[in-house]
Amino acid sequence: MTSDRQPTSPIEIEGGAANARVRSAQATQLTSDFVDHLMTLCAVSTDLATTTEASRDWWPHDMHWALEGMVTQRASIVCRPTDTEEVSRVIELCNLHRVPVTAAAGRSGVSGGSIPIHGGVILDMCSMHGVVSVDEESGVVEVLPGTFGPDLESHLEPFRLTVGHFPQSFDISTVGGWIACRGAGQYSTRHGKIEDMVVALEVVLADGTVVRTSNAPAGADGPDRARVFIGSEGTLGIVTRAWLRAHPRHADQWRSAWSFGSFDDGIEACRRIIRAGATPAVLRLYDEKESQRSHGGDGTRSYLLVLDEAHKELVAATKRLVEGEFASLSARREDDHLVEKWRSHRNDTSGLQALTRKGFVIDTMEVAAPWSRLRQVRRDVVVAFESVPGCRLASCHLSHSYIDGACLYFTFAATPGDATFDATYEALWNAGQRAALRAGANLSHHHGVGLNRSRFMDEALGSEMVVLRALKSSLDPNGILNPGKLGL
Ligand SMILES: Cc1cc2nc3c(=O)[nH]c(=O)nc-3n(C[C@H](O)[C@H](O)[C@H](O)COP(=O)(O)OP(=O)(O)OC[C@H]3O[C@@H](n4cnc5c(N)ncnc54)[C@H](O)[C@@H]3O)c2cc1C
DSSP: OOOOOOOOOSSOOTTOGGGOEESOOOOBOOOHHHHHHHHTTSEEEOOHHHHHHTTOOSOHHHHHHHTTTEESOOOSEEEEOOSHHHHHHHHHHHHHHTOOEEEESSOOOSSSTTOOTTBSEEEEGGGSOSEEEEETTTTEEEEOTTOBHHHHHHHHGGGTEEOOOOOTTGGGOBHHHHHHHTOOOTTHHHHOOHHHHEEEEEEEOTTSOEEEOOOSSSOOSSSOHHHHHTTOTTSSOEEEEEEEEOEEOOOOEEEEEEEESSHHHHHHHHHHHHHTTOOOSEEEEEOHHHHHHHHOOOSSSEEEEEEEESOHHHHHHHHHHHHHHHHHTTOEEEOTHHHHHHHHHTTOOHHHHHHHHTTOEEEEEEEEEEHHHHHHHHHHHHHHHHTSTTEEEEEEEEEEEETTEEEEEEEEEEOOTTSOHHHHHHHHHHHHHHHHHHHTOOSOSSSOOTTTTGGGHHHHHTTHHHHHHHHHHHHOTTOOBSTTOTTO
């Protein structure tokens, strides 16, 4: 398969990428011998515009600084390996010379995960793209890490298969990035998160060793090795190939829109149908503010969108169950067309850029919590954001549900006023993230940790950090893989 899909620039750099000023002083200097050696291993680029662009992602903090002509850091060189052998040789050389290597793919990460904070090498994975094989009988697809969402799904279409992973960033993100960040798609209530879709991985370790994990559908042969790398954000190894589960595609669909007297009532409705065993592909509940902003609500009711896509018998059963439960909760039926309206705009990413250009401090924070904690998490986080001077907006929706809980996704915006942009941005994250942790939520549901959330890792993970640090020091003893991320 051929594709010329490239990473999408988050926002223009004022004055041009080649002229961008670097905000962080501490970059690794590369010797000319080292660079000459790299050039013999794979395609590389050292021109300033290319290395600058390759050193940034969609982290809203850096999008603001791009408008001021700045980037956080710039790698010295971009390597573009085309196969596992090239990745292995590049990593082995970097390890020998203690040079930092940061993998980057779609660069749609929103936490600064692919920013090479210590400079060094950017390993651009986009040249390793395409579907290698499809096991139609088992429903397993072997795919290279730099494959963007639309290319994966269009390859599977003739087989009537789908992986079912549709993040909002579907068009601008890759399989390797999904795995590295432990992402979630909009149809996750039916298909699960990316960790539920991975059968096996091929990974290049920091010394260049290539590892392939077991491709059995399930096992009891020790801890699951593939899962060590899922969510490791390029700090433990480089994903060079993945085997993903693919489901039959179904034409049968059911869409319905509802509203509730409060967000809390809506949470109870979602909990009841999920606990009863229904798994509609999409289940999205918006608080009163988001219902008004996006779905025509009057600011007093909370809107819920349901979309199912499965075998017709399953769709019919889901419909019966949902309608029965919602009737007993006095839900109001709204115009089902709201679901189609959401579907047709769901991957529109222009809002973030527009508000950033207007000077707003704007970002989103997603966390997961058990059903029993969700209401408290939502209340405490909104109050915490609103307590930060300059806060203009704090709203929430529920977007991914599980048998024991769900993801809450907060949107917040502020105008810095007398404070600096950085101070306001940091104060918002400190307030929101810590309120979420205190109320019983985790650190992140699907955006990952990157640079932005590194400072919260110890307080969020506690004793689990011992495991993460031990993995890091044994798999990457020289700390060359994406240093400065995941709180490591
Ligand atoms: C508008 C918008 C909407 C979004 N919506 C969603 C959403 O609905 N769900 C969701 O989960 N995320 C979402 N995201 C976040 C982002 O798209 C995901 O985190 C995505 O998985 C990143 O993929 P990428 O290819 O762009 O990776 P990059 O941003 O290039 O990299 C992300 C991280 O993965 C590492 N990495 C990349 N490739 C590899 C590899 N092959 N091996 C090892 N490490 C690697 C990088 O070092 C970095 O740490 C959204 C982002 C934007 C901008």
